[in-house]
Amino acid sequence: xxxxxxxxCGSRNEAxxxxxxxxxxxxxxxxxxxxxxxxxxxxxxxNPLGPVQERWWHVKGCGMWLTxxxxxxxxxxxxxxxxxx
Amino acid sequence: xxxxxxxxxxxxxxxxxxxxxxxxxxxxxxHTTWPRAxxxxxxxDAYDVIIIGAGGHGLATAYHLAKDHGITNVxxxxxxxxxxGNIARNTVTIRSNYMRDxxxxxxxxxxxxxxxxxxxxxxxxxxxxxxxxxxxxxxPKMRELRRRQLTMDIYGxxxxxxxxxxxxxxxxxxxxxxxxARLPIxxxxxxxxxxxxxxxxxxxxxxxxxxxxGVEIHQQTAVESLVRGADGRIEGVQTNRGLVRAPKxxxxxxxxxxxxxxxxxxxxxxxxxxxxxxxxxxxxxxxDVIVNCPDAGFYFSQSDxxxxxxxxxxxxxxxxxxxxxxxxxxxxxxxxxxxFPSFKKLKLLRQWGGHLDIAHDAxxxxxxxxxxxxxxxxxxxxxxxxxxxxxxxxxxxxxxxRPHDLMSKFTLKRFRHLDYVxxxxxxxxx
Ligand SMILES: Cc1cc2nc3c(=O)[nH]c(=O)nc-3n(C[C@H](O)[C@H](O)[C@H](O)COP(=O)(O)OP(=O)(O)OC[C@H]3O[C@@H](n4cnc5c(N)ncnc54)[C@H](O)[C@@H]3O)c2cc1C
Ligand SMILES: [Zn+2]
Numbered sequence: 271x272x273x274x275x276x277x278x279c280g281s282r283n284e285a286x287x288x289x290x291x292x293x294x295x296x297x298x299x300x301x302x303x304x305x306x307x308x309x310x311x312x313x314x315x316x317n318p319l320g321p322v323q324e325r326w327w328h329v330k331g332c333g334m335w336l337t338x339x340x341x342x343x344x345x346x347x348x349x350x351x352x353x354x355x
Numbered sequence: 356x357x358x359x360x361x362x363x364x365x366x367x368x369x370x371x372x373x374x375x376x377x378x379x380x381x382x383x384x385x386h387t388t389w390p391r392a393x394x395x396x397x398x399x400d401a402y403d404v405i406i407i408g409a410g411g412h413g414l415a416t417a418y419h420l421a422k423d424h425g426i427t428n429v430x431x432x433x434x435x436x437x438x439x440g441n442i443a444r445n446t447v448t449i450r451s452n453y454m455r456d457x458x459x460x461x462x463x464x465x466x467x468x469x470x471x472x473x474x475x476x477x478x479x480x481x482x483x484x485x486x487x488x489x490x491x492x493x494x495p496k497m498r499e500l501r502r503r504q505l506t507m508d509i510y511g512x513x514x515x516x517x518x519x520x521x522x523x524x525x526x527x528x529x530x531x532x533x534x535x536a537r538l539p540i541x542x543x544x545x546x547x548x549x550x551x552x553x554x555x556x557x558x559x560x561x562x563x564x565x566x567x568x569g570v571e572i573h574q575q576t577a578v579e580s581l582v583r584g585a586d587g588r589i590e591g592v593q594t595n596r597g598l599v600r601a602p603k604x605x606x607x608x609x610x611x612x613x614x615x616x617x618x619x620x621x622x623x624x625x626x627x628x629x630x631x632x633x634x635x636x637x638x639x640x641x642x643d644v645i646v647n648c649p650d651a652g653f654y655f656s657q658s659d660x661x662x663x664x665x666x667x668x669x670x671x672x673x674x675x676x677x678x679x680x681x682x683x684x685x686x687x688x689x690x691x692x693x694x695f696p697s698f699k700k701l702k703l704l705r706q707w708g709g710h711l712d713i714a715h716d717a718x719x720x721x722x723x724x725x726x727x728x729x730x731x732x733x734x735x736x737x738x739x740x741x742x743x744x745x746x747x748x749x750x751x752x753x754x755x756x757r758p759h760d761l762m763s764k765f766t767l768k769r770f771r772h773l774d775y776v777x778x779x780x781x782x783x784x785x
Contacts, residue, residue, distance in 0.1 A: 271680070271681045271682070272680065275401075279480055283682070284682055285682040285685075286679075289671035289672050292626075292673065305771075307784035308772065309770055310622065312715075312773065313715040313716075313770045313773075314622055314623070314624050314715075315626050316627045317613040317625060317627055317673060317712070319614050319675055322672075322673050324672060340672065342432075342674050342675050342676075343671045343675050343676065344628070344676075345674070345676065345680075346423075
């Protein structure tokens, strides 16, 4: 059972959230970056054995999007959204 | 003299043929005389090929290296115990109903190799060919499956649409999904090539066969990092038992690929996710097909012992865990009861999970990497069915340096050219 800290609603069950995927860098401009960087932007995400930064949507709650750091080995949220209690 | 013969028993390859006569003979000795199925030899400091991971793909690759290419100076290094990874955790669905021209013939070949595996390895795989039936509840899904049917037809894989009535006759326990349901069932698709078998037998059968050909399996041998030479080539691997050298190294670690390849400075389009399953208590024969309900998000089959073996949707975030999240479990059960309400009475006995890596386009990656001599087989999301063909084709690549026809599209280069082999969505039934 994973509880996610929502800045608006407080700590809520993961079942109320939709997963928004790992945080990606801003979209590169394919005309200015190298081909390698462009392919990396499109196809690669960090896959750490440890904390990963990701987006969640409190869709069955207040509707807010938030960003957390979660450890992929334990599901511990090692860093919550900046303004969560 | 005695010492020498003990050494021979312990270290020299040999294989006792399994047969009714052998069963009788050893039975008369109260089964105390069966020889070891594989040796436990000392670890050497160099081999021709190192395979990392004694799961299905690692073992099958070693088998085809030895059998098809005569390469036997091979070590399979396993962090835990042989066949204790995802090969022991999956729901054994074997099928070939994929979407792309690059995928279908590969899986058709794998299904065919599985059907012959009991004979090939002299080990009873308890192969049970049974049809897989998709229970379809939305029109987009039905259209997607019909599109697959057109391509599958080219390569001799079977898919056929059936009516709701035929579907309910085929699976009498399917009593939910009626006209008043939120998602009424609109039809079914039948894939007669599917089957299930016994996963331990696959691991043990390959292990016994490669051992007999001289390949060494080293359990409790964890690779900590990949070692490159001054010229950039792969030189060997650093393990908890020291440095082991080889000019060719194949990574077959399912789920941990990036953890290892990052030690050689590689970045790959893979992410690791958790997939889970659970089984019920054994009950009388009730369902004789593999039932896949892609719209509801679960699938199951009944094992020979009578248990319902049930799988659901993955946990969406990246995960290296091997348990099941409560809400994934509850969602899967809820979905199952919507179509099979009588399963409410089933007691569930065990649940578990595994972590697997999945590539950006959901197709496997079998290729030589930018590090010369370093090969990977990865992205096996639903790769139990792929073990025989995966081993066949990776061994071909490692031995000859050229990709096997059946896997020539599963390269790393495809990402460089953004030439995806898109199978996202077709892996939901595993
Ligand atoms: C719940 C679940 C259900 C599934 N259902 C199906 C299904 O119905 N049909 C299907 O086709 N597929 C299914 N799969 C997928 C299938 O199990 C995998 O794709 C397949 O087993 C992966 O290949 P493998 O057998 O080589 O992996 P594994 O058995 O995981 O082998 C990899 C081995 O590498 C070892 N290893 C890891 N790191 C190191 C290291 N650093 N050093 C040494 N050794 C290391 C591990 O210990 C492991 O033994 C399912 C998976 C799960 C989890
Ligand atoms: Zn909220």
